[in-house]
Amino acid sequence: MSLWDVFHxxxxxxxxxxxxxEVRAGLAAGSIRDDDLVRPAGTSAPWARVxxxxxxxxxxxxxxxxxxxxxxxxxxxxxxxxxxxxxxxxDWDWEDEDDEEEEDEGLEPVDEDDExxxxxxxxxxxxxxxxxxxxxxxxxQAVADRELGEDDLDLDRPGPETRVNLPTARSHDYDExxxxxxxxxxxxxxxxxxxxxxxxxxxxxxxxxxxxAFQLVLFFLVxxxxxxxxxxxxxxPSGEPPPEAVAxxxxxxxxxxxxxxxxxxxxxxxxxxxDREPVAADFGxxxxxxxxAREKTDRKTMLLSADFSTPHRSAVLAYDVANxxxxxxxxxxxxxxxxxxPALRPAAAPKKEGA
Amino acid sequence: xxxxxxxxxxxxEHIDMTPMVDVVFQLMxxxxxxxxxxxxxxxxxxxxxHGVGVExxxxxxxxxxxxxxxxAEPQLLLGHGAGPPATLDQARRAVDQAVKEGIRKVILQAxxxxxxxxxxxxxxxxxxxxxxxxxxxxxxEGAEP
Numbered sequence: 001m002s003l004w005d006v007f008h009x010x011x012x013x014x015x016x017x018x019x020x021x022e023v024r025a026g027l028a029a030g031s032i033r034d035d036d037l038v039r040p041a042g043t044s045a046p047w048a049r050v051x052x053x054x055x056x057x058x059x060x061x062x063x064x065x066x067x068x069x070x071x072x073x074x075x076x077x078x079x080x081x082x083x084x085x086x087x088x089x090x091d092w093d094w095e096d097e098d099d100e101e102e103e104d105e106g107l108e109p110v111d112e113d114d115e116x117x118x119x120x121x122x123x124x125x126x127x128x129x130x131x132x133x134x135x136x137x138x139x140x141q142a143v144a145d146r147e148l149g150e151d152d153l154d155l156d157r158p159g160p161e162t163r164v165n166l167p168t169a170r171s172h173d174y175d176e177x178x179x180x181x182x183x184x185x186x187x188x189x190x191x192x193x194x195x196x197x198x199x200x201x202x203x204x205x206x207x208x209x210x211x212x213a214f215q216l217v218l219f220f221l222v223x224x225x226x227x228x229x230x231x232x233x234x235x236x237p238s239g240e241p242p243p244e245a246v247a248x249x250x251x252x253x254x255x256x257x258x259x260x261x262x263x264x265x266x267x268x269x270x271x272x273x274x275d276r277e278p279v280a281a282d283f284g285x286x287x288x289x290x291x292x293a294r295e296k297t298d299r300k301t302m303l304l305s306a307d308f309s310t311p312h313r314s315a316v317l318a319y320d321v322a323n324x325x326x327x328x329x330x331x332x333x334x335x336x337x338x339x340x341x342p343a344l345r346p347a348a349a350p351k352k353e354g355a
Numbered sequence: 356x357x358x359x360x361x362x363x364x365x366x367x368e369h370i371d372m373t374p375m376v377d378v379v380f381q382l383m384x385x386x387x388x389x390x391x392x393x394x395x396x397x398x399x400x401x402x403x404x405h406g407v408g409v410e411x412x413x414x415x416x417x418x419x420x421x422x423x424x425x426x427a428e429p430q431l432l433l434g435h436g437a438g439p440p441a442t443l444d445q446a447r448r449a450v451d452q453a454v455k456e457g458i459r460k461v462i463l464q465a466x467x468x469x470x471x472x473x474x475x476x477x478x479x480x481x482x483x484x485x486x487x488x489x490x491x492x493x494x495x496e497g498a499e500p
Contacts, residue, residue, distance in 0.1 A: 208373055212380040219384065228408030230464050231490035236482035237475050266471075283404070309470025312419075313401035315471045316493060323405040333479070334472040 003041035004056065006032055014322050023056045098322065137302030232319050237333055261330055262293045268307045270314040281314065286321040301328035308334040397436025401467040401497040403493035411435070414460035414490070415453040417446055417481070421466040425438060429469045431477060436464065450481045464492040 004023055006015045026032030050056055139140035265273045272279050274289045302322045306315050322329050398418055416435035432438040433449050450461055461481050465474045478489045
């Protein structure tokens with residue numbers, strides 16, 4: 001007859017030296033609960049739940065526990081016994097953890113012992129569980145054996161399955177991010193903004209385009225009437241010589257005109273002479289010579305006598321210089337190369353060009 | 356995955372037209388400024404420091420182009436730079452018609468290499484119309500056609 005120390009976890013009381021029969025009687029009477037802890041008296045063995053000690057709960061037949069139903073027919077306590085051996089190690093752990101938590105309140109050193117020594121006690125129960133589960137363990141083997149024909153692929157698959165499982169695990173990994181992404185898409189404000197974007201794009205923001213269009217309209221309105229062409233006004237040359245000159249049968253020579261006009265001659269090559277003296281075809285030099293001639297002789301009009309084939313740009317240079325110093329412009333009408341000798345006649349408007 | 360999918364969705368669904376429209380309009384503005392604001396570019400008119408500005412809609416344009424073949428006659432055109440070739444009589448009639456419409460200025464856009472005598476011939480021809488003032492087109496010094 002072994003004696004047991006029983007710790008009433010509900011009352012936090014310790015009862016020492018109880019015999020196994022007293023413990024069983026207490027269990028039957030309800031003074032000792034299944035959750036109470038018990039250990040061999042006078043030892044430092046780890047505490048165990050009363051329900052887990054087969055000697056205390058069911059001395060005659062702890063083995064019949066697997067067939068729980070028939071065992072429960074004998075004693076009223078058997079149903080409790082039948083239920084408790086059944087739990088898997090996982091359940092046992094759960095209950096034990098609960099016990100540890102309860103014990104933490106009062107007996108911390110005992111908890112430490114339990115933690116270290118519980119596995120030693122668990123082993124026999126695991127063996128019991130294995131004794132109960134033998135029907136489970138061989139069954140898959142038996143199934144595998146039975147379905148060899150059909151399950152050759154299955155049997156081969158465990159290897160391939162592991163191989164396949166890796167990709168499937170990866171596929172799960174891929175799937176999970178997708179799910180996360182979708183969640184992110186739904187939760188994130190960015191995607192909601194993107195989804196709100198298309199309607200804006202479909203509408204097209206016309207404000208900027210309209211602004212630019214109006215600026216173009218204003219530009220056209222303002223510049224349409226202000227596009228200016230830079231020009232030089234020239235005196236109107238007469239198409240025909242004056243009738244009186246023709247009637248008199250004479251034309252004025254350049255020497256005659258030089259008394260009234262500053263004579264500027266330009267040959268077909270663009271060489272310029274002022275009052276029969278050559279001058280460099282340069283704007284500054286021409287302006288200086290014309291200014292000097294005007295001051296010396298008080299002539300205020302330039303008579304341009306250019307050859308018919310003189311480049312137009314040379315004539316424009318003379319016009320420009322005359323405008324620079326404020327001279328009036330007269331143009332001698334040149335005669336075409338194949339025509340009769342030059343019949344020069346000053347133009348009618350010796351006013352300042354461009355006025 | 357996300358980025359690819361989002362990019363595809365955005366590219367497929369919409370294209371932002373605003374920057375393109377802005378650039379197009381800016382190009383149009385650039386072209387307008389660079390082409391029309393300089394009136395002498397169509398013809399290589401001589402440069403000059405001085406001159407007066409004449410509004411394009413207030414003058415009749417005649418153009419004298421340098422002959423393409425050396426020794427040939429310069430080409431007289433009605434209009435600025437490009438227009439139907441015309442004789443002196445046709446140019447005179449065009450100016451006369453313009454004067455009747457209130458346009459009394461004639462701008463003769465003559466190429467710088469055109470003979471001076473030819474320019475004066477045209478100017479003398481259009482000057483037969485009463486109330487006409489004749490201008491020769493010039494351009495700013497340093498400006499290239």
